[in-house]
Amino acid sequence: MAKVTVIGAGLAGSEAAWQIAERGIEVDLYEMRPVHSTPAHHSDLFAELVCSNSLRAANVENAVGLLKEEMRQLNSLILKAADLNRVPAGGALAVDREGFSRYITQMLTAHPRVTVHHAEVAAIPEEVPAVIASGPLTSPVLSEAIAELAGHDYLYFYDAAAPIVVGESLNMDKIYRASRYGKGDEDYLNCPMTKEEYELFWHELVNAERTAVKNFEKAIFFEGCMPVEEMASRGIDTLRFGPLKPVGLKHPVTGETPHAVIQLRQDNFAATLYNIVGFQTHLKWPEQKRVFQLIPGLKKAEFARYGVMHRNTYINSPRILQSTLETKTRSGLFFAGQITGVEGYVESAASGLVAGINAARLAMQQHPVEFPADTAHGALCRYITQASPDGFQPMNINFGLLPPLEYRVKDKKQKNGLIAERALSSLKKLIEKLDNGIAQN
Numbered sequence: 001m002a003k004v005t006v007i008g009a010g011l012a013g014s015e016a017a018w019q020i021a022e023r024g025i026e027v028d029l030y031e032m033r034p035v036h037s038t039p040a041h042h043s044d045l046f047a048e049l050v051c052s053n054s055l056r057a058a059n060v061e062n063a064v065g066l067l068k069e070e071m072r073q074l075n076s077l078i079l080k081a082a083d084l085n086r087v088p089a090g091g092a093l094a095v096d097r098e099g100f101s102r103y104i105t106q107m108l109t110a111h112p113r114v115t116v117h118h119a120e121v122a123a124i125p126e127e128v129p130a131v132i133a134s135g136p137l138t139s140p141v142l143s144e145a146i147a148e149l150a151g152h153d154y155l156y157f158y159d160a161a162a163p164i165v166v167g168e169s170l171n172m173d174k175i176y177r178a179s180r181y182g183k184g185d186e187d188y189l190n191c192p193m194t195k196e197e198y199e200l201f202w203h204e205l206v207n208a209e210r211t212a213v214k215n216f217e218k219a220i221f222f223e224g225c226m227p228v229e230e231m232a233s234r235g236i237d238t239l240r241f242g243p244l245k246p247v248g249l250k251h252p253v254t255g256e257t258p259h260a261v262i263q264l265r266q267d268n269f270a271a272t273l274y275n276i277v278g279f280q281t282h283l284k285w286p287e288q289k290r291v292f293q294l295i296p297g298l299k300k301a302e303f304a305r306y307g308v309m310h311r312n313t314y315i316n317s318p319r320i321l322q323s324t325l326e327t328k329t330r331s332g333l334f335f336a337g338q339i340t341g342v343e344g345y346v347e348s349a350a351s352g353l354v355a356g357i358n359a360a361r362l363a364m365q366q367h368p369v370e371f372p373a374d375t376a377h378g379a380l381c382r383y384i385t386q387a388s389p390d391g392f393q394p395m396n397i398n399f400g401l402l403p404p405l406e407y408r409v410k411d412k413k414q415k416n417g418l419i420a421e422r423a424l425s426s427l428k429k430l431i432e433k434l435d436n437g438i439a440q441n
């Protein structure tokens, strides 16, 4: 029986390899770390979370919650690892990043049908089926090969990562625990700012020295991960309506709502590390220390990791891929992950799941399946492969990508709940067909 090659043991590649191996097919999994690394990865573990430790909303009335629930139904390794390594984060599914990645690494390296190769792949594999899941920081030599395949119809933009501070170095006399509107278990640490503190901070932030953008690359900031200084430059109050929004975060002692609030989210089980929510940045490191130490409670903060900024590469999927994630021009060659133009950890893993199932099906002489349009997986795959190719931009999952209900429901939460119910029932039917070997299309 055919073997499948998977390139990249990130979020997408790990999930793809798991789905293939669990269907009885041998996998050659290539991961270049630790031989070569990327500018954002810090370990040799699979599925490393390069920035936030949150996989976002947990409930199915939220589209990313629905996507995760579908992944659970599809025996996802990434979701299993996340559920086992969950840390408190209000309504979000956040994880202990090391425990999460270690679990995935162990499950794949111990799998009897997975062979791991720690090597950089330099060319598109000749042998198919193959899944390319080399991520937004694909090594330059492979990027060049993909650009050739894609007809140089290749896009790029910048992404930025938030700094992480050491819990012990925080001044808890200035910081208070609370979750917005009391949702969750006072999971966040809140740094309240007076008007004067905020204005000084804002002034220093917008005037701080930034890392230079290379001449040959155009800086296009994806709105979902915009550097905090870039957002601040839009106006003095922009941050107060964004990541520094104080509403629902009354001070527990004074009962007053601060002028602005900076939130810190627990980053590991031991609660020794916290990331500064929404503070992805490309300020120079000494500037990050100087400016972020102006935040109340962070005067003596020790930085476990500074924020960074990187090139993020993705292909023009509407031109290149079918909704099964197989390329239009080379049968048996699949792409998965952020490189396809999905945006986010969960979306990357979900696309790896689809590509993995379909690569395994091809290896078993079966047709790849198109996920139903009314499931979150189907909607996401359709979006990235059927959007307008002109100005194609990466996309997070959202309910706007799924077909509307055939009847009107006023309440948004109820409406989303019904869409989620429909999606899960549609997915159940697909899983039954897959299990019975009767899926055809």
Ligand code: FAD
Pocket: 007, 008, 009, 010, 011, 012, 013, 030, 031, 032, 033, 037, 038, 040, 041, 047, 048, 049, 050, 051, 052, 053, 119, 120, 121, 122, 133, 134, 135, 136, 137, 138, 139, 142, 159, 160, 161, 308, 309, 310, 311, 312, 336, 337, 338, 339, 343, 344, 345, 346, 348, 349
């Ligand atoms: P990756 O997880 O990057 O996996 C790709 C793997 O391929 C890597 O392990 C890499 O080493 C390997 N590889 C690359 N080239 C080769 C080669 N030639 N041969 C062999 N192996 C190779 N999303 C969020 O939801 N939340 C965030 O906070 C967030 N922050 C981000 C911050 C940064 C700096 C970046 C760049 C992205 C961020 N993203 C975030 C977006 C995205 O979710 C992540 O990049 C995610 O890791 C993408 O998953 P992936 O599997 O596509 O790629």
